[in-house]
Amino acid sequence: MQRLAPALRQDNVPLDLISLIQAILTASKDISFRVGQGHLNDLLGSTEDENVQGEVQKKLDVISNDMLKEIILESGFVKAISSEEEDHCVAGVEDGKYLVSFDPLDGSSNTDINSLIGTIFSIHEAPKDLAANDNDMFKQAGDKQVCAGYVLYGPSTMLAMTTGNGTHFYVLDKTQGEFLLVERNVQVPADTAEFSVNMSNQRFWQTPMQNYINDLLAGNTGPRGKNFNMRWIAAMVGDIHRVLCRGGIFTYPTDSKDASKPNKLRLMYEANPMAFLLEQAGGLAMTSQGRIMDIQPDSIHQRVEVIMGSKNEVEKCLSYYK
Ligand SMILES: O=P(O)(O)OC[C@H]1O[C@](O)(COP(=O)(O)O)[C@@H](O)[C@@H]1O
Numbered sequence: 001m002q003r004l005a006p007a008l009r010q011d012n013v014p015l016d017l018i019s020l021i022q023a024i025l026t027a028s029k030d031i032s033f034r035v036g037q038g039h040l041n042d043l044l045g046s047t048e049d050e051n052v053q054g055e056v057q058k059k060l061d062v063i064s065n066d067m068l069k070e071i072i073l074e075s076g077f078v079k080a081i082s083s084e085e086e087d088h089c090v091a092g093v094e095d096g097k098y099l100v101s102f103d104p105l106d107g108s109s110n111t112d113i114n115s116l117i118g119t120i121f122s123i124h125e126a127p128k129d130l131a132a133n134d135n136d137m138f139k140q141a142g143d144k145q146v147c148a149g150y151v152l153y154g155p156s157t158m159l160a161m162t163t164g165n166g167t168h169f170y171v172l173d174k175t176q177g178e179f180l181l182v183e184r185n186v187q188v189p190a191d192t193a194e195f196s197v198n199m200s201n202q203r204f205w206q207t208p209m210q211n212y213i214n215d216l217l218a219g220n221t222g223p224r225g226k227n228f229n230m231r232w233i234a235a236m237v238g239d240i241h242r243v244l245c246r247g248g249i250f251t252y253p254t255d256s257k258d259a260s261k262p263n264k265l266r267l268m269y270e271a272n273p274m275a276f277l278l279e280q281a282g283g284l285a286m287t288s289q290g291r292i293m294d295i296q297p298d299s300i301h302q303r304v305e306v307i308m309g310s311k312n313e314v315e316k317c318l319s320y321y322k
């Protein structure tokens, strides 16, 4: 099986970007090891602190954030990073070529129940005309990403990544400490009979989404004429990995549960990287208003509606908004 670096060179990925990706993965390998230790090293549970999202941070949120931040900034290729766990972007080197946005630990509510969690990352080129501590550098649409990926800490540690030449799967060979290419050009089936949403929020959704999901639940007794199954891992990294593997539609719809926060998932380090991976695998990644990767960001912690997955099913969902 091919190692990561030669696989990326095959896609003509610039050497400095390969080195930056390897830095991110070095931190991820360490996170994978620590996550695997679970109770053994007192890594579970929460801290006393809240992050900029107003969420109580898990110990693993903080540990993985610090490890990624340190290794990425030390790489020397990065002008700044932005993270779910950092209020403001953190400056790197002024002449750094890249910007990295990351969700150090996705699926935080799963850390204490030994369930699926992951790390999500997105890389843009850094503008030369702004200072390294200026958040405005990150106001670039998802379409401008040069790389996106996630590492899934599951029974095996897997990497899904794209640099714009298709989406590929890698597995961490823990005996060698290397990510090995296991599947090139993953393709998401255009149709599906599987949907993924937190149903407990149903009464707060907009009418089109309520109607769409009700028709799925009606199955072969309803207008869709076929039965649909439901899955919800409560970790976007796990739910999107399933969609990349076998198709499906994943959505976190706009809701009225908390008027100050109509959307849950973050554009820069959740929606955009997943959108790049899905589109490169033949899927779609939308809000009810348009393509996620066309959104011009206005803040590094901006939240957006997410409707993504199998092309025909996403289009079907969007038809309810017409
Ligand atoms: O708790 P809910 O409503 O099921 O939301 C689950 C969603 O929240 C998240 O856990 C948010 O991400 P973080 O864990 O990184 O904060 C997503 O991974 C997941 O899709």
Ligand SMILES: [Mg+2]
Residues within 6 Å of the ligand: 103, 105, 106, 107, 236, 270
């Ligand atoms: Mg997350």
Ligand SMILES: [Mg+2]
Residues within 6 Å of the ligand: 061, 084, 103, 104, 105, 106, 107, 108
């Ligand atoms: Mg997180």
